[in-house]
Amino acid sequence: MRSYFKRTMLLAVSLIAIVALVGCQGGGGSKTDNKNLSKDEILEKSFQGFEQLKNGKISITTKHNGVKHEPKEGEAPEYWRERKFKGSFELRPNRVSGEVTVTGTTMAHKKIEYKYYGDSMLSYELPQVPEKSKVWTISQYSDEFYGQPLGFNYDFIEFLREHKKDVKLSEEKDSYTFTYETSDLKLVDPNNYLIFGALDTAFGLYDFYYSGSAKIVFKVSKEDFTPMGITYTSEYESEYASAKMTSKVTYSDQNTGIVVETPDGVDKAEVK
Numbered sequence: 001m002r003s004y005f006k007r008t009m010l011l012a013v014s015l016i017a018i019v020a021l022v023g024c025q026g027g028g029g030s031k032t033d034n035k036n037l038s039k040d041e042i043l044e045k046s047f048q049g050f051e052q053l054k055n056g057k058i059s060i061t062t063k064h065n066g067v068k069h070e071p072k073e074g075e076a077p078e079y080w081r082e083r084k085f086k087g088s089f090e091l092r093p094n095r096v097s098g099e100v101t102v103t104g105t106t107m108a109h110k111k112i113e114y115k116y117y118g119d120s121m122l123s124y125e126l127p128q129v130p131e132k133s134k135v136w137t138i139s140q141y142s143d144e145f146y147g148q149p150l151g152f153n154y155d156f157i158e159f160l161r162e163h164k165k166d167v168k169l170s171e172e173k174d175s176y177t178f179t180y181e182t183s184d185l186k187l188v189d190p191n192n193y194l195i196f197g198a199l200d201t202a203f204g205l206y207d208f209y210y211s212g213s214a215k216i217v218f219k220v221s222k223e224d225f226t227p228m229g230i231t232y233t234s235e236y237e238s239e240y241a242s243a244k245m246t247s248k249v250t251y252s253d254q255n256t257g258i259v260v261e262t263p264d265g266v267d268k269a270e271v272k
Helices: 002-027 029-035 039-051 154-162 185-199
Strands: 055-068 078-090 095-104 111-118 122-129 137-140 167-171 175-182 211-221 227-237 241-252
Touching (some): 039 154, 039 167, 039 211, 055 095, 185 227
Antiparallel strands (some): 078 095, 095 111, 167 175, 175 211, 211 227
């Protein structure tokens, strides 16, 4: 009897030890797996993380600074403009809603604020500052300049796949970053919308500029490759000005089931 009891106890202790060992190994499974991934595998999982982004909240802050080479009489050569967007989004089909604030020296008013709503084809604005309106205005996106403020275009991810040899990967404590950088204006010019089009601002680099460069840094969670943010930095020198653009995109509440509702009054919007 004692022998049976002893064998039973030993078996129980052994099982507990095995479970504990497996538990310890499994707790850091994702990180261990990531350590064994190659650069190409990490990049592909990062690309897929952006492609699989479904919904969430987004913040975009874009700044333009420049110096005009030949300003008009009485006009300051330096100029700047800052555009902030904060809202929620759904992807496929695309819907985004939020608020925009614009300040700078290139505007008739020091500050402009409006509510924003957009689907895959049309954008809607409801002015708040300097004059508050009760009527939404409607306009169509221009592929030449900009589309919805989503932070990135799906086709840009495919572009990065095709230029993977030019993408650099780095690792931080809780995240991976992959960076694409180029000064090839002949490459960027026909792809301006692809690269910059989801920042809700008219910006591009053209092959007739004297020089120019673009640097885009994507950040994903190391745990599950969820997109965390993107930083765009671009500079150029042209016949008319020297300028720099920076844009910081931050995502939160990713893939939590956020639903973007159509605001009241959009169905009665007037053509802009």
